[in-house]
Amino acid sequence: MLSGAMSRFQRPTDTAEGQRATTLELFYDLVFVFAITQVSHLLLRHLTWEGVGQSALVLLVVWWAWNYTTWVTNELDPESIVVRLMLIGVMLASLLMAVAIPEAFGDRALLFAGAYVAIQVGRHAFLAFAASGRGTNERVRAERILTWFVVAGVFWIAGALADGSTRTLLWLIALAIDYGAPLCTYWVPFVRRVTPEAWQVQTAHFAERFQLFIIIALGETIVLTGATTSDLELTTERAVAFAVAFLTTAAMWWLYFDYVARIAERRLELAPNRTTLARDGYTYLHVVLAAGVIVSAVGDELVIAHPGDVLPGAEVAAVVAGPAIYLLAHTLFRLRMAGSISVKRLAGAIGCVAVGFLGGVVSGLVLALLVLAILVAVIVAEQVSGQRRAGRGDLAPLERLEAEAGGA
CATH class of the missing domain: 1.20.1410 (I/LWEQ domain)
Structure with a gap:
């Protein structure tokens, strides 16, 4: 079984069920107000089937960046200085990603994909190697998730460096990897499977x-x-x-x-x-x-x-x-x-x-x-x-x- 040891930055467990969003999390959300506005403008300017597809892909990327941070802050203590710094770094990368949205399929493709990969890989590298001790639930989970993000990241960056339909194909593969990962509980070959019980949802x-x-x-x-x-x-x-x-x-x-x-x-x-x-x-x-x-x-x-x-x-x-x-x-x-x-x-x-x-x-x-x-x-x-x-x-x-x- 996985170790029951806690992350050094874990939320206090005695009051976790009653905890609510912190001001830092609300501050973090401000970036996504801008990001959602960018998605709306992208769709408005390209009201075609191609534009709908591109807007949908961008929204799914924005959502996936926000969603994983929410799962992380559900367990980590935002009052910790280290966690605060990590979230502020993720917030900056998210802002760069949002800035790139209007030209995500154009001249700013690398900024868009690179910022997204930096968010996902950076956050879970922190969880795997800084926030958790060896053998803890948090480290095992983070290592599995990090593996999936690294694999998907290869396709995200490759797509950003490609053009036209090749870029779209590579990004769809990357998106499928990202969205498929939770369905198989981040299965990695030759490694013990992590079960859903390894997560504690507050x-x-x-x-x-x-x-x-x-x-x-x-x-x-x-x-x-x-x-x-x-x-x-x-x-x-x-x-x-x-x-x-x-x-x-x-x-x-x-x-x-x-x-x-x-x-x-x-x-x-x-x-x-x-x-x-x-x-x-x-x-x-x-x-x-x-x-x-x-x-x-x-x-x-x-x-x-x-x-x-x-x-x-x-x-x-x-x-x-x-x-x-x-x-x-x-x-x-x-x-x-x-x-x-x-x-x-x-x-x-x-x-x-x-x-x-x-x-x-x-x-x-x-x-x-x-x-x-x-x-x-x-x-x-x-x-x-x-x-x-x-x-x-x-x-x-x-x-x-x-x-x-x-x-x-």
């Missing part, structure tokens, strides 16, 4: 960090719509479009934070397979939620810029796809966390796609209003369902979960 802190990333994405939407509106003449149509964009963002906030975030956190806390559930529900599925918010922000900007116009097909797709992706991600998240399907949110996602077929005959503002109406309808339907359940004397989902936990 639920309160872990769930809060991923909730904060959704706030980052929603905040970027507010910034993008506000900046777009301030640069244009404020007509009546544009003012309405701005209000619709804000209310759409507010509806997205409501859909996640009204009860989903709390129930998911509690399910994670009670799960016997906490590490695997955290990996699937948060590491993999939350990036889909973020993608929905980002695409929605792009759609909002297009509608604000041209509220009275019938939008081209690609722009119509952006307006309806963002909320559709977001609702579909909610459906998948509930399926993984609770084993059930949210029929209302799935129907909402289908409704958003259906509205897109009207894009060729209605203005961008009308299209955005229809999408907002669908989001509001989902919220209202869930509220009515909750009131009816309360009227029957049935337990709310969180109350039922607590009752099941108490009777276990």
